[in-house]
Amino acid sequence: MSATLANRSPGPPVIEAFKFPKNLQEGGRAQITCAVSSGDMPIYFSWKKDDSSIPLSLQITEKKEEFYSLLVFKDISARHSGKYTCYASNAAAKVNYTAELQVRVAPRWSYEPMDTAIMLGNTISINCEAEGYPIPAITWFKGQGKASKDFKPLSMRNHSLLLNLATDNDEGYYMCQATNEIGAGLKKIIRINVNEPARFEQPARNVSSRRNDPVTLDCHAKGDEPISIAWTQNNGRIDLNNFRFSIAEMKTEKGVDSQLTIGHSDRHDSGVYRCIAENPYGRAEQVVFLAVQERPDTPSNLEVFEVGSRTVKLSWRRPFDGNSPVLSYLVQYQALKYLQSHAALGAAVPEAAPQTVNCSALSSQSLKISWLEPPLQFHGGIIQGYKILYRPIVHQTPARIASFGQVVRKAVGTRLVLECLAVGNPTPRARWLTRDRPVTFSPFYEVTNEGNLRIHRVEGSLSGNYTCTANNLFGSDEIQYQVIAMKPPAAPQIIVQYASADSIRVSWDAPEDGGAPLQGYTISYHTAGDTWAQTELLPENNAYTMTGLKCGNQYIIKMSAHNLVGDGAPSEEINVWTKGKASQAPNGNELIATNATCVNLKLSSWHNGGCSIHHFSIEHRPLVRDVFLLI
Secondary structure, eight states: OOOOOOOOOOOOOEEOOOOOOSSOBTTOOEEEEEEEEEOOSOOEEEEEETTBOOOGGGOEEEEEOSSEEEEEESSOOGGGOEEEEEEEEOSSOEEEEEEEEOOBEEEEEEEOOOOEEEETTOOEEEOOEEEEESOOEEEEEEESSSSSOOEEEOOOSSSSEEESSOOGGGOEEEEEEEEOSSTTOEEEEEEEEEEOOOBOSOOEEEEEEETTSOEEEEEEEESSSOOEEEEEETTEEOOTTSTTEEEEEEEOSSEEEEEEEESSOOGGGOEEEEEEEEETTEEEEEEEEEEEEOOOOOOEEEEEEEEOSSOEEEEEEOOOOTTSOOOOOOOOOOOOSOOOOOOOOOOOOOSSOOEEEEEEEEETTEEEEEEEOOOGGGSOSOOOOOOOOOOOOOOOEEEEEOSOOOEEEEETTOOEEEOOOEEEESOOEEEEEETTEEOOOOSSEEEOTTSOEEESSOOGGGOEEEEEEEEETTEEEEEEEEEEEEOOOOOOOOEEEEEOSSOEEEEOOOOOOTTSOOOEEEEEEEETTSOOEEEEEOTTOOEEEEOSOOTTOEEEEEEEEEOSSOBOOOOOOEEEEOSOOOOBOOOHHHHEEEOSSOEEEOGGGSBOTTSOOOOOOOEEOOTTOSOOEEO
C-alpha cells in the first residue's frame, strides 16, 4: 500500500466589493467593511487614504476580525472625503480594493462679499466664492427698490459681479447666493454706493442784464450729498452784508440748485462769477460772465483839430460802451446868429439869510418850504436862486438780538423754530448762517418775517451750529444755536466670545447713540420650537451670558439699543450652537454582556455626545414576537 502527498499552493485572499453609502453629509456617521470571502489564513488587513496612511486627526476607528476589517466614522466632515483602499495579504498574495467617500458639504464662504463704494464712471469687480460639495453654484441678484427685499437674478460669466463704467442706476442692494442642494445655502446682501463727485453739465455761460434791473445767476450742481456751494466775484468773496446780494439754495433729486440774486444791478456788478461746488468726492466750478448793459457814457475830450473853409474835423475819447457795442455817434451843432457879451457888475454875496422860514407837510413823503427874501440892502446884487439843505433826524440805536442761543436737542422728524428777535434803529435785518453759508429758503427750512428760523422736519444732516446775525449802521450782534438731531441708536454688532453645553456669552461695543444718551439694551434669543426670550440690560453693559440653554442646539440671537427717542433697529441675527450633539449608541460588544439566564446592559458605555443623558428607555421582545415591551 502506498500514498502520494501533493503540495497545495496557498490560496490568495479575495476581497468582496464594498462602497460607501451615498448622500453622506457633514455631521453624519458611517462605516465600511472590507471582508475577505476566501483565502488561506492568517490574513492581515491595512488601510490607506489617497495612497497614504490615514491621519490620526481624522479620528477614524478601525476594528479587525479574522475575515474582515471595519472603519467607523463617528463624525463625518469634508476632510474625510477621498479614496480609501483596503489591503488584505497572506502568504500567497497581497490584494486591495478601493472605494471613494464623497462627503456632501453645505456651502461655506471662502470669499464673502462686503459693502463697497465706487466713483461714478469707474469699473469694479466684486468676488463671491463658496466651497462645498457638490461645488456650489454662485448667483448674483439685484435689488429692485430702495429696500433690500425684491431681487432679480443677474447674468454673470463667473463668480464676480462686474460693474463697468458705473452709473447712478448701478447703486443699490445686491445679493450673492451660493447653493449646492445641501442645506439652505448661503446668502449675503451687500450695498454698492456709486459716489458722484460734484460736477456741472455746463462749465461756462454768459448772462446779460439791464442796469438797475434785478439779475439772477443760476447754478445747477449735480453729485452726492453733502454739496457745499460758494460764490465768488472776480476771484473775491461776495459781501453778503450788502443787501443787494442774496443767495438761495434748493436741494434737488440729483444735487443742489443755487441762485445768486443781485437787486438793482450796477455797472460795477459786471465781471466773472464763479459757482464752486464741492462734496467729499470732488470739486467743480461753473464760470458765469455777467454783463450789466446800460447807455454808453458821453464822449470826453471833444476837440477841434482841423478847421477848413467849410469843414470842421473833431476828435474825442471813446467812452465806456455800457457793455454793448457802440453802433454810432450823434454829433450836433448849431450856427450862432449873434454873440452876447456880459459886462462885469459890482455884485457880491448876499449878506443876510431868507427870513420867516416855514415848513409844512404836504403828504407822507413831501414837505413845503416857504420864506421871505432878505432885506433889499443885503441882496448884494440880483439874487439868482436859493439853496435848501436838509437831513433826516435819526435816533442811533445799535443792532442787538433779544433772543438767547442754546443747545437744542430734537427728535428726527419733528419741527423746530429757532428764535432771533433783532432790535435797533434803524431796524436791523436778521441773517442766518450754518456751516459758514447763508441759510435761505429750501424744502428743509425757511426764515420767517420775524427773523426766526423754522426747520420743517429735523433730520440728521441738519445737525450743527446755526448763527443769527443782526447789523445796522451803528453796530452788530449775533447768537448761536447748536442743533442736535436725535434718532434711535444704531444696531450693536454682536461678537460671540464662547459657547458651552448650556450657555453662550456675547459682547458688543456701544453703537452710535443717535444724539441722545443710551438708556439700555434688549437682547433676544431662542431655539427652534421655543418662544423668544428677552433680557433688558443697562447701558453700561457690554457683555452678557445666556445660561440654562439646551445642549447641542442652535440659538438665534439679536439685540437692539434704545434712547430717549425710542428703540433702534435690531442687529443682524446670528446663529450659535451650544456645544454637544445627540447621544450615540455604542456597538453591541460594548453595551451588551449575556450569560445563560440574563442580559447585562452597560449604560455607562453610551456616548453622550457632550450632553448630559437624562434617562434611558429600554424595550425588549422575544424573537418570535413583533411587539416590544417597555421595561
